Amino acid sequence: MFAEFLQYLFTGITIGATYALIALGFTLIYNASHVINFAQGEFLMIGGMATVSLTAMGVPMVLAIILAVLLAGVLGILLQRFAIAPAKQADVVTLIIITIGASIFIRGLAQLVWGKEYHVMQNFSSDEPIRIFGAVLNSQSLWVLGIGAILVVGLVLFFTRTLIGKAILATSMNKEAARLVGIRTQLVLMLAFLVSAVLGSVAGVVVAPITFTSYDIGIMLGLKGFVAAAIGGLGSGIGAVVGGLLLGVVEAMAAGYISSDYKDAVAFSMILVVLFFMPRGLFGAKVVERV
Amino acid sequence: MLKTILRRTGQVAAIAAAGLVMSAQAAxxxxxxxxxxxxxxxxxxxxxxxxxxxxxxxxxxxxxxxxxxxxxxxxxxxxxxxxxxxxxxxxxxxxxxxxxxxxxxxxxxxxxxxxxxxxxxxxxxxxxxxxxxxxxxxxxxxxxxxTDRMAAERILTDMKDRGITRFGLISGTGGFGSSGRTQTLDVVEQMGMEVVADVTYSGSDTDMTAQLTNIRNTDGVEAVLNFGFGQGPAIVTRNYAQLGMELPFYQSHGVASDSFLELAGDAAEGVRLPASPLLVPDSLPDDDPQKQVVxxxxxxxxxxxxxxxxxxxxxxxxxxxxxxxxxxxxxxxxxxxxxxxxxxxxxxxxxxxxxxxxxxxxxxxxxxxxxxxxxxxxxxxxxx
CATH class of the missing domain: 3.40.50.2300 (Response regulator)
Structure with missing residues (x-):
């Protein structure tokens, strides 16, 4: 009985950690620009696919991962420079639509370059699962959790201890005021895209051994990441992490105890409930309208 | 210049058309x-x-x-x-x-x-x-x-030959998986067998450990059958191996291709499925009438x-x-x-x-x- 519960919990936390990393990417760009970047799932796909194709060409795994993350980062900058920046004065909804277009474009390119097949990636360490109290844990899950935790701590330090991080925060709070004190807001925006592309691609690389990877893996994972970000309260870092883990665990529990048919339905009704009682999400910022 | 090109194209087309008409008359x-x-x-x-x-x-x-x-x-x-x-x-x-x-x-x-x-x-x-x-x-x-019904019949016959009558079914919710599930449930009754656990997963799911744990904890399961298509069954196969499940494991003809072997890797060891002889052309016995054609x-x-x-x-x-x-x-x-x-x-x-x-x-x-x-x-x- 306990083993069963533990098994569902492990499954939920692993997939939840992935959702959390994607949700963090959404949060970052949302904070800097109030844009919801629907190409976030594509960064994830680029990370996994580029790593797989580079290792297939004989590049050592570690180098392949670094190159793949760099590629995603460059793509993030290009996306901001050539798709978002030219439409500076447009309102947020327009920018969101641009990111949807960009995601379809990137997916199309990936399909041409890498084909439509699913690809396998080796586990980082052993293939042997770990047994704890009768439940099993894929060793790759530990990598997902560990790297996820490092990234979250890294992000917190980046935003609280570095000048660039503070500049991003300042821009998100008040763009005009930030520009007045000498922050180059366009540069900040570009940085936000870069960091969130890096986050997304790292998530893509660490989960690829569990989920496989293909040109369209980003659609569903990206959507779930967005749901996690919305549950946690868009714009909140802790919210993204908690939202992601919560979503993953609820999904796994629903599949195990209720019925796998209703797994997604339970996850999505959870958003309805959360947003109904807390319209800004679990950790959303309080908005005070000054009159 | 343009005129000559046009005229030439016209001539070529006329010759080609004439050729077509002639061969059409022939047969x-x-x-x-x-x-x-x-x-x-x-x-x-x-x-x-x-x-x-x-x-x-x-x-x-x-x-x-x-x-x-x-x-x-x-x-x-x-x-x-x-x-x-x-x-x-x-x-x-x-x-x-x-x-x-x-x-x-x-x-x-x-x-x-x-x-x-x-x-x-x-x-x-x-x-x-x-x-x-x-x-x-x-x-x-x-x-x-x-038909998928034949696949179900073939798998269930093989199970019966091995003395298995109660099994767990895990199927994809896509068209292939759900039709396969319906046919399996139908054939099960005719053959006097029993599906003791019946779970599903959707095409974009990335982890089916929860569903498999559910099957494993059901009393009297003697084998597991997965009806599905695409990468899903490969993930199911990997999760099956990770959970250390030892029961005989069957897949459907939906994954009968080499890419399944590649995706599932070592986890696929021991998996059985119904497939076209095209996958094993050289192991067919010599008296098999299909051997030459295949x-x-x-x-x-x-x-x-x-x-x-x-x-x-x-x-x-x-x-x-x-x-x-x-x-x-x-x-x-x-x-x-x-x-x-x-x-x-x-x-x-x-x-x-x-x-x-x-x-x-x-x-x-x-x-x-x-x-x-x-x-x-x-x-x-x-x-x-």
């Missing part, structure tokens, strides 16, 4: 129409199917054609979309005036075209799987692949296209050969005569199986045409 070609999902989400079906049709039409023409007339292949790409399929079927019938249609990569595309061919009275050989295509029997519609098709396809042969292309091979055989037997392209000849084909040895058509059975295959394979040391091994 009116037999028109074989086809609509396939060559691109789009079902391109893994349509692409090898089209390649097979093109290659064998060419080959038959080199050998002198059928009834002394060359074959002409007229094909359209429905992009996996049923309403396109309907339009193209209509164009094949009305404006191309084809003698027979061999096509329809997916069940959706096939069923969209069925009312048209029934009304226009054109023989139609479908390359899609579901049982609804030929059951109930439609006068003008035939099909070459086995080996030839594989060799010819791989030599010509430099890519791996697929079970789906074999459906098109059988479809084309059945059409040719029917036209030869009918001695003309008269549609009613060809239809009747198709219905009476007995003992045609194809790549998919041995076809015995009848007015009650427009598929003509037995569940036995599936071979049970097991993965051993990363390769397919013929069990029976």
């Amino acid at each position: 009116e070609p037999i028109k074989i129409g086809s609509f396939l999902s060559v691109t789009g989400p079902a391109s893994f079906l349509g692409d090898p199917e089209l390649k097979t049709l093109e290659m064998y039409v060419e080959k038959i023409n080199e050998d002198g054609g059928v009834l002394g007339r060359p074959l002409e292949l007229i094909h359209y790409d429905d992009v996996g979309n049923a309403s396109n399929a309907r339009n193209f079927a209509s164009r094949l019938i009305r404006s191309d005036r084809v003698d027979i249609i061999v096509g329809g990569s997916t069940t959706g595309a096939t069923m969209a075209a069925v009312p048209l061919v029934e009304q226009a009275k054109v023989p139609f050989i479908s390359l899609a799987g579901a049982v609804v295509i030929t059951n109930p029997v439609k006068k003008w519609v035939f099909k070459t692949p086995q 080996q030839d098709y594989k060799a010819e396809y791989e030599a010509r296209w430099d890519s791996k042969v697929s079970t789906f292309g074999a459906y098109a091979y059988d479809g084309l050969m059945l059409a040719v055989q029917a036209i030869e037997a009918a001695g003309s392209t008269d549609k009613e005569a060809v239809r009747e000849a198709l219905e009476n084909i007995q003992g045609y040895v194809g790549v998919t199986g041995v076809f015995n058509m009848s007015p009650e059975d427009h598929n003509g295959l037995e569940a036995d045409s599936f071979r049970i394979l097991e993965v051993q040391n990363g390769e397919w091994k013929l069990i029976n």
Whole structure:
């Protein structure tokens, strides 16, 4: 009985950690620009696919991962420079639509370059699962959790201890005021895209051994990441992490105890409930309208 | 400058047209129409199917054609979309005036075209799987692949041979998985077996450990069957191995391809599934009537296209050969005569199986045409 519960919990936390990393990417760009970047799932796909194709060409795994993350980062900058920046004065909804277009474009390119097949990636360490109290844990899950935790701590330090991080925060709070004190807001925006592309691609690389990877893996994972970000309260870092883990665990529990048919339905009704009682999400910022 | 080019093009066109008219007078070609999902989400079906049709039409023409007339292949790409399929079927019938249609990569595309061919009275050989295509029997519609019902029968028979009567079922929620689930539940009753756990997963799920744990904790489970398509079954297989589950594990014919072995890796060891003999051409016993056909098709396809042969292309091979055989037997392209000849084909040895058509059975295959394979040391091994 306990083993069963533990098994569902492990499954939920692993997939939840992935959702959390994607949700963090959404949060970052949302904070800097109030844009919801629907190409976030594509960064994830680029990370996994580029790593797989580079290792297939004989590049050592570690180098392949670094190159793949760099590629995603460059793509993030290009996306901001050539798709978002030219439409500076447009309102947020327009920018969101641009990111949807960009995601379809990137997916199309990936399909041409890498084909439509699913690809396998080796586990980082052993293939042997770990047994704890009768439940099993894929060793790759530990990598997902560990790297996820490092990234979250890294992000917190980046935003609280570095000048660039503070500049991003300042821009998100008040763009005009930030520009007045000498922050180059366009540069900040570009940085936000870069960091969130890096986050997304790292998530893509660490989960690829569990989920496989293909040109369209980003659609569903990206959507779930967005749901996690919305549950946690868009714009909140802790919210993204908690939202992601919560979503993953609820999904796994629903599949195990209720019925796998209703797994997604339970996850999505959870958003309805959360947003109904807390319209800004679990950790959303309080908005005070000054009159 | 432009004028001369135009004039020259005109001359070339005129000569070409004259050539066409002359050869047409020599022997009116037999028109074989086809609509396939060559691109789009079902391109893994349509692409090898089209390649097979093109290659064998060419080959038959080199050998002198059928009834002394060359074959002409007229094909359209429905992009996996049923309403396109309907339009193209209509164009094949009305404006191309084809003698027979061999096509329809997916069940959706096939069923969209069925009312048209029934009304226009054109023989139609479908390359899609579901049982609804030929059951109930439609006068003008035939099909070459086995049904998912046969796959279920074949798997359950193998289980019974091993003394298994109670098993857990895990299926995808997509069209293939859910139809397979329905058929399995239906066959289970007839065979006096029992499904003790029945769980599902959706196509984009990335972890099925929870569902498998559920099956594992059910009392009296003796085996597990997964009916699904795409990457899902490969993930199920990996999770199965991670959980250390030791029960006999069956997959459906939906994953009977080498890419499944590649995705599932070591986890696939010991998995059994029903499949076309095309996966194990060399392990077939010498007295197997299909051995020669299967080996030839594989060799010819791989030599010509430099890519791996697929079970789906074999459906098109059988479809084309059945059409040719029917036209030869009918001695003309008269549609009613060809239809009747198709219905009476007995003992045609194809790549998919041995076809015995009848007015009650427009598929003509037995569940036995599936071979049970097991993965051993990363390769397919013929069990029976």
